[in-house]
Amino acid sequence: MASDDRSHSKWYLHHLDTHIKASLKATLGNYPHPSLQVPPSDIPPSNAVWTSSEKDAFFAALSRHSRYRPDLIASEVGKSEIEVVWYLEFLEKEKVNMVNKEKRESRMKELKGSSKWREGLAPAAREVSDKWVEKEEELASGLHEMLEEMAQEHELGLSRKRKREAKRSIIQAAVIPPDTKSGDKTKFIDNLPEIQKLDQQWEAEEWLAVMDPEKLFELDGCIQQAWLAESQEELVRNGEPDGAKDAPSPSAPSTVSKTAIKVARDLRTMSLISSIPKKKRTPEQRRLFTAAKNRQRAREQYRAKKLLVEGMTEEDIRKAGGADAVFAQKEGQELPIDVGRGARQRPEIRGVHDHVNEAGLEIFAFANMARFLNSHEVPSDTSNISLPVLQDLREELVGHLKLLLYDVITVAEKERLQDQSLDDVRLEIASNHVQQALALRGDIPPSFIVDPALSKIQPVKTGQTTSTAIISTDSAPDTDIDMSGNATEGTVSEASEESLEGYPENVLPPTALSWSLLPHLRLISETRSNGHESSAATDSDEDEDEILYEEDVMLDQALEEVDLDHDKLYEKELWGVNQEEEDKDDELDDHADVWAEDPTERSKHEQEYARIYLEVYERRRKRRLVAHRDSRHTGGSGGRKGRIRSKAFIANSSEEESEDDAWDEGREDAHQESRGDDESADEGQESGQSADNDDNPRTTPEGV
Numbered sequence: 001m002a003s004d005d006r007s008h009s010k011w012y013l014h015h016l017d018t019h020i021k022a023s024l025k026a027t028l029g030n031y032p033h034p035s036l037q038v039p040p041s042d043i044p045p046s047n048a049v050w051t052s053s054e055k056d057a058f059f060a061a062l063s064r065h066s067r068y069r070p071d072l073i074a075s076e077v078g079k080s081e082i083e084v085v086w087y088l089e090f091l092e093k094e095k096v097n098m099v100n101k102e103k104r105e106s107r108m109k110e111l112k113g114s115s116k117w118r119e120g121l122a123p124a125a126r127e128v129s130d131k132w133v134e135k136e137e138e139l140a141s142g143l144h145e146m147l148e149e150m151a152q153e154h155e156l157g158l159s160r161k162r163k164r165e166a167k168r169s170i171i172q173a174a175v176i177p178p179d180t181k182s183g184d185k186t187k188f189i190d191n192l193p194e195i196q197k198l199d200q201q202w203e204a205e206e207w208l209a210v211m212d213p214e215k216l217f218e219l220d221g222c223i224q225q226a227w228l229a230e231s232q233e234e235l236v237r238n239g240e241p242d243g244a245k246d247a248p249s250p251s252a253p254s255t256v257s258k259t260a261i262k263v264a265r266d267l268r269t270m271s272l273i274s275s276i277p278k279k280k281r282t283p284e285q286r287r288l289f290t291a292a293k294n295r296q297r298a299r300e301q302y303r304a305k306k307l308l309v310e311g312m313t314e315e316d317i318r319k320a321g322g323a324d325a326v327f328a329q330k331e332g333q334e335l336p337i338d339v340g341r342g343a344r345q346r347p348e349i350r351g352v353h354d355h356v357n358e359a360g361l362e363i364f365a366f367a368n369m370a371r372f373l374n375s376h377e378v379p380s381d382t383s384n385i386s387l388p389v390l391q392d393l394r395e396e397l398v399g400h401l402k403l404l405l406y407d408v409i410t411v412a413e414k415e416r417l418q419d420q421s422l423d424d425v426r427l428e429i430a431s432n433h434v435q436q437a438l439a440l441r442g443d444i445p446p447s448f449i450v451d452p453a454l455s456k457i458q459p460v461k462t463g464q465t466t467s468t469a470i471i472s473t474d475s476a477p478d479t480d481i482d483m484s485g486n487a488t489e490g491t492v493s494e495a496s497e498e499s500l501e502g503y504p505e506n507v508l509p510p511t512a513l514s515w516s517l518l519p520h521l522r523l524i525s526e527t528r529s530n531g532h533e534s535s536a537a538t539d540s541d542e543d544e545d546e547i548l549y550e551e552d553v554m555l556d557q558a559l560e561e562v563d564l565d566h567d568k569l570y571e572k573e574l575w576g577v578n579q580e581e582e583d584k585d586d587e588l589d590d591h592a593d594v595w596a597e598d599p600t601e602r603s604k605h606e607q608e609y610a611r612i613y614l615e616v617y618e619r620r621r622k623r624r625l626v627a628h629r630d631s632r633h634t635g636g637s638g639g640r641k642g643r644i645r646s647k648a649f650i651a652n653s654s655e656e657e658s659e660d661d662a663w664d665e666g667r668e669d670a671h672q673e674s675r676g677d678d679e680s681a682d683e684g685q686e687s688g689q690s691a692d693n694d695d696n697p698r699t700t701p702e703g704v
Contacts, residue, residue, distance in 0.1 A: 011578065013143060038052060038055045038056075039052060043086055046086065048079070048086075058084070061076040061077060126567050126571075128567065167195065170192065170194045174189070176189075201355060204352045205355065205387065207352055208356070208386075208387040209387060213369075214370075216367065219356070225325065263299070266295055267292075267296075269292045270293065273285050300323045303323035306323075361390050407440060407441060408437040551616045558608055558609040559609060561609070562603075565606070
């Protein structure tokens with residue numbers, strides 16, 4: 001089984017690598033076949049040179065962003081937005097020329113060849129069953145574990161190399177006494193302050209590499225105790241007289257209790273001995289550390305019972321940093337930094353707080369992170385967080401807060417300029433300024449802010465929540481919102497046309513709506529009206545649209561059956577390759593080229609689709625020929641009736657027209673009849689059939 005698993009993993013790795021490379025090429029526009037690349041050319045009107053790579057990037061970006069976002073296409077191609085618009089217009093013109101050229105090609109070549117009905121029959125993705133998806137997830141999990149191990153080994157190697165280089169630089173800069181023995185040289189290097197600081201930093205980084213909820217709670221307690229110690233020190237310093245701060249007198253009576261002095265002495269002893277590795281401690285140091293530890297444990301148990309009787313809970317005592325911290329806070333005494341529970345119980349995390357403080361990570365609430373990790377039902381190996389993740393989160397948070405502070409200062413300055421009567425206290429930045437800045441950024445609804453100062457910066461309508469800061473896109477399509485926040489009559493398209501002035505016509509979104517509204521609206525088939533064309537379609541156009549729609553539905557259904565067959569073939573080949581013991585390095589066939597095989601070997605659904613496609617293609621060709629013939633040969637009754645109405649209107653509208661210039665129906669019929677005879681004679685020579693036979697559209701010159 002081990003060999004099979006290895007071969008399967010190797011095959012899946014090759015299969016995944018092939019898929020990633022193909023997706024990357026398709027995204028970047030790098031086609032695998034050089035023959036598919038377009039040559040460079042000069043695009044008018046600026047005659048800017050578009051290279052092959054720029055064109056490949058253009059078409060790749062066009063498939064992602066559509067022709068309505070030339071700005072995004074230009075950012076990926078490296079051209080200006082107007083150059084992208086010119087290239088789109090050039091492609092539209094060339095498309096019309098190519099269509100006319102295709103019409104002039106031989107009809108027999110189109111029918112005999114298979115290129116016409118093969119277009120679009122190779123979908124970009126295949127659908128597989130849930131069973132294969134589960135198998136692929138199993139293969140992917142094994143590959144993920146392998147990649148994780150490789151990444152960890154690589155990172156570990158880089159870390160070791162970095163540590164060796166750092167130690168080597170310190171040792172080279174250190175001055176070692178010449179009379180130092182070889183055995184004492186190592187001890188001397190280990191006792192260097194720089195080396196000890198580096199070791200402490202590396203231990204902190206190793207401890208912070210992967211933090212589970214237990215470590216997060218411990219780190220939170222360590223940070224809280226450090227903050228509590230700093231605040232207590234600040235309180236004691238502020239409570240002393242000015243002279244006492246500068247020159248404290250040793251003979252002055254001390255306000256510190258004897259118990260607090262003993263606690264501080266024990267904590268200082270434990271802190272000093274904890275900084276020494278266990279193997280290097282003397283027997284006396286071990287005895288002192290054990291005695292101080294026992295006194296601390298007994299003292300905390302006694303004090304915890306007293307605090308529980310007073311009404312505090314164990315959770316409150318833990319959050320405060322322990323019973324000693326609570327009593328020190330009550331007595332108003334200075335609390336050493338090493339009083340933290342994490343620093344007392346875990347000597348190996350000494351220096352963690354300093355490292356976290358230097359990295360700026362103490363702004364996080366690690367206790368809340370631990371609760372969130374415990375609340376989610378996730379495996380134990382994923383319920384943790386690492387130091388790089390925290391650093392990335394801090395960078396995102398700092399960037400967000402920096403921009404927010406700029407907005408807060410701007411809001412406060414605007415309020416000061418608008419109201420000169422504010423005193424010095426009101427000129428400071430307050431919480432309402434932060435709320436207003438958040439509202440202007442759209443982070444919270446403006447209706448949550450109840451402050452009269454907001455109306456001085458932007459008008460807010462009371463009652464129904466409407467504001468100029470955030471205009472809801474869910475409003476009724478028949479009403480618009482003006483700049484004052486009031487609803488006005490009109491359409492959304494009218495308001496959007498005003499905001500889109502200055503853009504080219506072909507860059508505007510469909511129906512002139514905002515881009516944010518397009519995903520919420522149905523596709524509208526009507527085009528933009530220029531004011532001169534009528535929007536009402538004729539009955540014949542409506543019938544033609546219905547026929548085209550029915551034919552498209554029929555083609556889609558037939559193509560869906562073909563795709564399902566190809567999906568089954570593709571999945572069958574996947575299972576076959578996966579079950580083989582030997583490695584399979586050949587790329588899989590998606591059965592897109594099955595259409596190029598012998599027609600007799602095609603499946604039932606493929607043959608049915610080919611038959612329907614050719615049948616629909618023939619119908620549409622005949623309808624186009626009939627429409628083209630009717631547009632050129634207007635000698636029928638419909639053409640005569642139309643001319644009768646138009647000529648009669650002209651004759652009746654002109655009272656001064658003479659009878660000689662009036663229209664003669666008999667003369668016109670004779671003229672049309674003679675012209676029809678001439679045309680029928682010409683067509684009879686070419687096709688051998690009469691042009692009056694409307695049942696066979698191939699008799700026209702366009703059908704030959």
